[in-house]
Structures are given as C-alpha cells and as structure tokens.
Amino acid sequence: MYELQNLNKVRVAFGTGVLLELWRGKLVEPPTTAHFLTYFDGRCRGNCRFCPQARESTADLEMLSRVIWPKFDLEAVLAALKEKSDKFKRICIQAVNFPGVVGVVCELVSRVREVCDLPVSVSCQPLMHEDLRRLASVGVERIGLAFDAATEEIFSRVKGSEYSWEGHMAALKDAKAVFGDKVSTHLIAGLGETEEEMVRSFQFFHDNRVTVALFAFTPIPGTPLSKQPRPEIASYRRLQLARFLIANNLSKAEDMSFEGGRISNFGLDEESLEKVIDSGDPFVTSGCNGCNRPFYNESPRGPIFNYPRKPGRRDIEEIKKLLRSPD
Numbered sequence: 001m002y003e004l005q006n007l008n009k010v011r012v013a014f015g016t017g018v019l020l021e022l023w024r025g026k027l028v029e030p031p032t033t034a035h036f037l038t039y040f041d042g043r044c045r046g047n048c049r050f051c052p053q054a055r056e057s058t059a060d061l062e063m064l065s066r067v068i069w070p071k072f073d074l075e076a077v078l079a080a081l082k083e084k085s086d087k088f089k090r091i092c093i094q095a096v097n098f099p100g101v102v103g104v105v106c107e108l109v110s111r112v113r114e115v116c117d118l119p120v121s122v123s124c125q126p127l128m129h130e131d132l133r134r135l136a137s138v139g140v141e142r143i144g145l146a147f148d149a150a151t152e153e154i155f156s157r158v159k160g161s162e163y164s165w166e167g168h169m170a171a172l173k174d175a176k177a178v179f180g181d182k183v184s185t186h187l188i189a190g191l192g193e194t195e196e197e198m199v200r201s202f203q204f205f206h207d208n209r210v211t212v213a214l215f216a217f218t219p220i221p222g223t224p225l226s227k228q229p230r231p232e233i234a235s236y237r238r239l240q241l242a243r244f245l246i247a248n249n250l251s252k253a254e255d256m257s258f259e260g261g262r263i264s265n266f267g268l269d270e271e272s273l274e275k276v277i278d279s280g281d282p283f284v285t286s287g288c289n290g291c292n293r294p295f296y297n298e299s300p301r302g303p304i305f306n307y308p309r310k311p312g313r314r315d316i317e318e319i320k321k322l323l324r325s326p327d
C-alpha cells in the first residue's frame, strides 16, 4: 500500500500554483477551479493511450494533458489554499489509479476542507460502492468518471485493458446511487468517433443526468497517440453547440440531422440557433460548474477549443464563419 508516503506531497496544476503563489508564472487566463492530482512515484495502473500518466507511456510524469503539475509539499499547499481560496470557485482532485488511492483522496479532501469550504470534485477511475460512500462522507460534492470515448468500440481501443465499457457503466450506476445528479464524465472529441456518435453519447449522458465535460484530443509526446491529429476546429464547434443544446433541453440528438456522420442540422429554428450562438455560451469550457480549465487542450496562441471565459464579439464572428463553413 502507498498511502503514507503519498500523503505529504500533491501535484498542483501550473495555473493553480501561480494563483496560490507556490511559484511564479504568467497567466493568460486564471483558472477558476484549483486543480490537484494525487502524487504517486510511479505510473498509473490504467493505460489510456492518450494519457501521459499511463502505465506504458514514456511521457513526463509531471504532465496531465499538455499541462505540467509539479509535485509540492502538501502542508505548504494547504497553507496557501487557506489564504487564497477566494480566488477559486471549486476544487478538483484528479486521481491516478494506484493501490490505496481512495485513502489518499479521502485524506486530501479532508485536509482541503479543513482550510476552505469550496465545493470539491473528484475525478477518478471506477470505484466500489463503499469507496464512493467514503468519498461522499468526507465531503466530496461531485464525482467524475471519465468515459473519454464516445463509443464502446473506441473505448476498448483507447482505454487499455484495465477498464471495460461494462465496468464503467456499472460504476456510473453506483456513482449515481451515491452522488445523484452530481456526477460528471469527460468525453474527448478526436479519438475516431463521428460527430453523430459523439452527439448520441451527449444525449445518453444527458438522459441519465450526467454532466458532460467536453475535451479536444491533445497529442502528447511519449504516448501511443502522440502522432494523431487534433480534431478539426469547425467540427469541434459543431459538437460544442450540440452538447450545449442537449444539456439545456433546447434540442435532442433525435431532432438533429447528420450527413456522413457529420451534423447537418441542429434541430432548432435558425433564429433561436443564432441567438444561442451569439451568446457565446456553447463554446465555453463545459463540466462541473466553476471549472474553466484554461488551455488544457491548446496553447493560448490558439486555435482555442474550450474558451475559459465567454468568447468576445470577434471570436463569435469567427465561430459563425466556422459553423457556416463546408469543412
């Protein structure tokens, strides 16, 4: 068991560390959620082909997506959080999968809640019912169970042997039983799914009252998918719009049309659709409320996939061009 040795250190997302003044750095956009990752001096038991933490990855262990998460003394992090928690709207603890991780996460959550009263999300692998209960009992508000893949076929191709579609579905049921509607999942666009498959996945999770956090595939050196391209930005915009319409009951997958797997109609009249697009809301980072994950999938130089704040007028005009484009 690794519990003891892992309790005096925690990994901190770069932007979170800057706001907590653990280190210096320039922030183009401040994170609204303080992101932490369990520290473990080894690789994850999981082997997701896009993840730098994966069992067979040779990527830098400081990385999660394209962000660095340096390890830091837990006591110093907690002292900083006590002082500066007002800079955040939420705490998110990402869990690497290792023996004893549930105990480590429970301890981390308890310690965090001693110093601030921000709502806490935990994003982790499938857990047993009683472990979910333990997390709820120490004050976790929301649980995230990342499916990442929009279909079972893609899941089995990219999520490695540690996980199964059935196992995730069963764990999702357990998560719902303990956390009710406060369950999120992560879906990654660009793993080989069609837009139609992703939209049907949005609808499935919406019908099951699970919040979808949409990510754009990000190639990371040292992972098996490091040579795979990012999703087309125009396609990603269509997916963001579809996710938003479904999540806000403005349309449904069955009301949308698809040509060759691509969205060709959003199932909403032009005028209402225009209003939604003009609001900019569909293109902002999705997921737990208060989570903006700045530049988690792209460099600030762009193109921006998930806007960490509402896009401005010029960006919206750019988005409209993309949505009208034949690409």
Ligand code: SF4
Pocket (backbone or CB within 6 Å): 033, 090, 091, 092, 093, 121, 122, 123, 143, 144, 184, 186, 213, 286, 287, 288, 291, 293
């Ligand atoms: S949506 Fe954000 S806050 Fe919620 S589990 Fe995912 S990364 Fe964490």
